[in-house]
Amino acid sequence: MSEVGIGVIGAGGIARNYHLPAFQRVDGARLIAVCDIDEQSAREAASRFAIPHWTTDFRALLRRSDIEAVAVFTTYHPKREIILAAVEAGKHVFTQKPLAGSVAVGEELVAAAERANVRLVTSFMHRYQPESRAARALLEAGAIGSLDFVRHRNATRKTFDRAVTWAGGVLDIGPHGIDLLRYLTGRSITKVQALTDAYSAQAAGDLPRPEVDAVVPGRPVETLAVCNYEFDNGLLASHEIQWTTRAGVPQFSSEYYGQTGTLLLRAPLAPGPLAHRTASDAAWAFPDLPTEPTRGVYHHQLFVDDVRNDTRHSASARDGLATLRVLEAIYVSARDGVTVTLRGG
Amino acid sequence: MSSNATGGEIVRVGMIGAGFISNYHLAGLAAVPAARVVVIASRNGERAARQAARFGIPDATTEWRAVLDRADADAVVIATPDDTHLEIATAAAHARKAILLQKPMARNSAECRQIVGTAADTGVVLSVSFMHRYFEEVVRLREVLAAGGLGTIFSVRMRNATSGPNWNSWFYDRAAVDLGVVAQLGTHGIDLVGHLVGPIERVQGRAACLQTERTLRDGTVVHPENTDHAVAIYQFRGGAIGTHEMSFAEVAGCDRFRLEIYGSEGTAWLRHPTQGLALFAPQVVGTRGWFVPELADRPLGQRQHASFIAQVRGEEARDGTAADGLAGMVVAEAIHEAARTGIEQAVETTTPLRD
Numbered sequence: 001m002s003e004v005g006i007g008v009i010g011a012g013g014i015a016r017n018y019h020l021p022a023f024q025r026v027d028g029a030r031l032i033a034v035c036d037i038d039e040q041s042a043r044e045a046a047s048r049f050a051i052p053h054w055t056t057d058f059r060a061l062l063r064r065s066d067i068e069a070v071a072v073f074t075t076y077h078p079k080r081e082i083i084l085a086a087v088e089a090g091k092h093v094f095t096q097k098p099l100a101g102s103v104a105v106g107e108e109l110v111a112a113a114e115r116a117n118v119r120l121v122t123s124f125m126h127r128y129q130p131e132s133r134a135a136r137a138l139l140e141a142g143a144i145g146s147l148d149f150v151r152h153r154n155a156t157r158k159t160f161d162r163a164v165t166w167a168g169g170v171l172d173i174g175p176h177g178i179d180l181l182r183y184l185t186g187r188s189i190t191k192v193q194a195l196t197d198a199y200s201a202q203a204a205g206d207l208p209r210p211e212v213d214a215v216v217p218g219r220p221v222e223t224l225a226v227c228n229y230e231f232d233n234g235l236l237a238s239h240e241i242q243w244t245t246r247a248g249v250p251q252f253s254s255e256y257y258g259q260t261g262t263l264l265l266r267a268p269l270a271p272g273p274l275a276h277r278t279a280s281d282a283a284w285a286f287p288d289l290p291t292e293p294t295r296g297v298y299h300h301q302l303f304v305d306d307v308r309n310d311t312r313h314s315a316s317a318r319d320g321l322a323t324l325r326v327l328e329a330i331y332v333s334a335r336d337g338v339t340v341t342l343r344g345g
Numbered sequence: 346m347s348s349n350a351t352g353g354e355i356v357r358v359g360m361i362g363a364g365f366i367s368n369y370h371l372a373g374l375a376a377v378p379a380a381r382v383v384v385i386a387s388r389n390g391e392r393a394a395r396q397a398a399r400f401g402i403p404d405a406t407t408e409w410r411a412v413l414d415r416a417d418a419d420a421v422v423i424a425t426p427d428d429t430h431l432e433i434a435t436a437a438a439h440a441r442k443a444i445l446l447q448k449p450m451a452r453n454s455a456e457c458r459q460i461v462g463t464a465a466d467t468g469v470v471l472s473v474s475f476m477h478r479y480f481e482e483v484v485r486l487r488e489v490l491a492a493g494g495l496g497t498i499f500s501v502r503m504r505n506a507t508s509g510p511n512w513n514s515w516f517y518d519r520a521a522v523d524l525g526v527v528a529q530l531g532t533h534g535i536d537l538v539g540h541l542v543g544p545i546e547r548v549q550g551r552a553a554c555l556q557t558e559r560t561l562r563d564g565t566v567v568h569p570e571n572t573d574h575a576v577a578i579y580q581f582r583g584g585a586i587g588t589h590e591m592s593f594a595e596v597a598g599c600d601r602f603r604l605e606i607y608g609s610e611g612t613a614w615l616r617h618p619t620q621g622l623a624l625f626a627p628q629v630v631g632t633r634g635w636f637v638p639e640l641a642d643r644p645l646g647q648r649q650h651a652s653f654i655a656q657v658r659g660e661e662a663r664d665g666t667a668a669d670g671l672a673g674m675v676v677a678e679a680i681h682e683a684a685r686t687g688i689e690q691a692v693e694t695t696t697p698l699r700d
Contacts, residue, residue: 047389148555195578195586226588228576238576238588262598277597337689
């Protein structure tokens with residue numbers, strides 16, 4: 001196909017600040033239409049990003065034959081309905097994490113996408129940060145030998161009151177870390193242990209709850225989680241998820257401990273976002289990182305190229321589902337005090 | 346001779362153990378004017394003699410009991426393998442010597458309880474050597490926390506990692522160190538987070554032996570029977586949670602330990618790879634930004650040994666490390682049990698001890 005026509009559903013903050021500027025800069029793709037339930041938002045996005053068509057009706061967008069792929073950036077409550085309709089309309093889907101609010105819905109979406117033979121790609125954007133790409137290359141080249149231990153931290157600066165809207169830290173920002181761990185290690189998580197706080201259990205009684213229960217009925221919203229993971233090859237990992245963080249603490253930070261050296265991604269206060277050291281080095285090295293015209297271009301180009309060329313370099317539908325399995329394992333472990341064993345996580 | 350020297354008297358110390366860690370104790374004691382090391386004992390006579398020459402200790406022996414028999418020893422430092430701590434500390438307490446005991450206190454909580462009980466019965470000072478508490482950056486951090494500089498503590502991250510002891514094989518022998526890295530190295534961090542944040546009430550954990558063959562400094566090849574990697578997660582009393590990594594295969598990323606504390610009003614990083622202590626604590630620092638405080642440059646070990654000697658002289662209150670050492674061992678065993686069963690463990694509250 002010559003150019004991939006893209007329809008965007010959901011024109012909120014992450015779309016305007018990250019996805020739309022990136023799609024604009026990608027080769028071989030054209031933004032055709034944008035949809036938002038709020039007419040004002042749809043119009044403004046169309047105007048700002050020179051998108052020829054806008055609508056408040058996602059089904060109208062899905063009926064367009066000049067759209068081959070849809071990018072879904074809504075909150076997850078409407079995602080199931082939208083993604084099922086998109087897949088049934090034969091459109092490839094690119095969507096923000098988490099893929100769904102539960103493993104059950106995730107399985108339903110993945111099965112539908114496989115039946116329709118379309119891509120269902122979760123936008124695990126942390127994979128494509130320059131330091132992540134460089135780290136992956138170094139790890140694959142054996143720069144620190146085989147891994148013993150990984151430590152990952154996810155944080156956000158959203159305020160506490162929005163924890164309820166987004167159904168908690170584990171669901172909202174946990175997927176970034178879980179996917180990055182799987183992607184950079186190339187392994188799957190087989191055991192999960194977790195402890196969390198229970199923010200909404202402590203929260204004032206007048207905070208709205210219905211949308212939380214719609215996601216995972218009866219589960220309290222948490223703003224802090226600490227997790228132990230074991231991978232299929234025995235590698236151990238520590239994962240901390242914090243809803244709000246102060247003082248320029250990075251949104252993610254990673255430490256990879258290998259048999260011959262260490263990699264640090266986004267070490268706080270370090271001179272560079274990637275630091276590398278082996279036993280024989282006197283000091284930390286800060287490798288050169290790839291550049292891109294604007295944040296996320298590499299990530300979005302990868303998806304467009306997968307659609308154009310029928311390749312599979314982006315995160316797969318099963319990658320999105322694997323993350324959901326780990327999320328649910330975290331909830332179960334924290335609630336029941338057990339170690340959850342996963343297959344294919 | 347009473348276990349408490351009084352007035353302006355010098356505290357005379359017997360060093361039991363002449364291995365690697367004895368250097369820390371001997372250098373620390375040398376920096377304390379009120380202390381004098383009168384004898385050193387080691388099974389290895391050559392090592393004892395070497396340390397005696399190096400640190401100007403008048404006497405060396407291969408018999409630790411001989412140290413306890415001496416009327417001119419007021420206190421002992423016990424820095425021998427873990428599986429000898431119970432016997433030596435018990436004898437030292439009965440001999441009415443004040444005791445500075447290396448960590449881990451003993452092989453398990455039952456042995457720790459015995460040691461603590463004997464010390465209580467005999468009234469001797471018993472201090473457990475949690476040396477990290479006395480590092481200048483830790484002392485400063487504790488002051489900031491006490492002043493409410495970070496507000497309510499949300500979470501703490503502890504990492505204890507070294508390349509693994511390479512000077513002796515007993516570290517890797519299950520009979521001597523059943524709990525492996527958790528007991529040998531993790532107890533530092535368990536104590537430190539308890540010291541800074543508060544009591545641990547629940548734990549979950551996983552452990553592994555990832556380096557199944559090691560070559561020691563002298564070329565001996567060992568096949569460890571215990572664990573060299575562990576991850577634990579903690580629920581603290583009061584609501585904070587924590588993560589703790591323990592590794593005996595650190596290559597280049599961590600200088601013995603690293604600590605991060607996240608609070609409602611600020612954040613602190615300790616021994617981060619690119620600088621020492623970094624604080625974001627506007628309420629105590631006065632500015633809204635990261636701050637790297639200047640720390641005093643005292644000889645390593647001086648603070649700790651000055652405190653021990655002062656306790657022996659009755660000038661300072663006992664430091665509570667005996668009870669903390671027992672509590673830490675209970676946590677270490679809970680981690681081990683969690684790793685073994687996969688089930689989250691409640692940490693049993695230790696019964697209050699006479700002091």
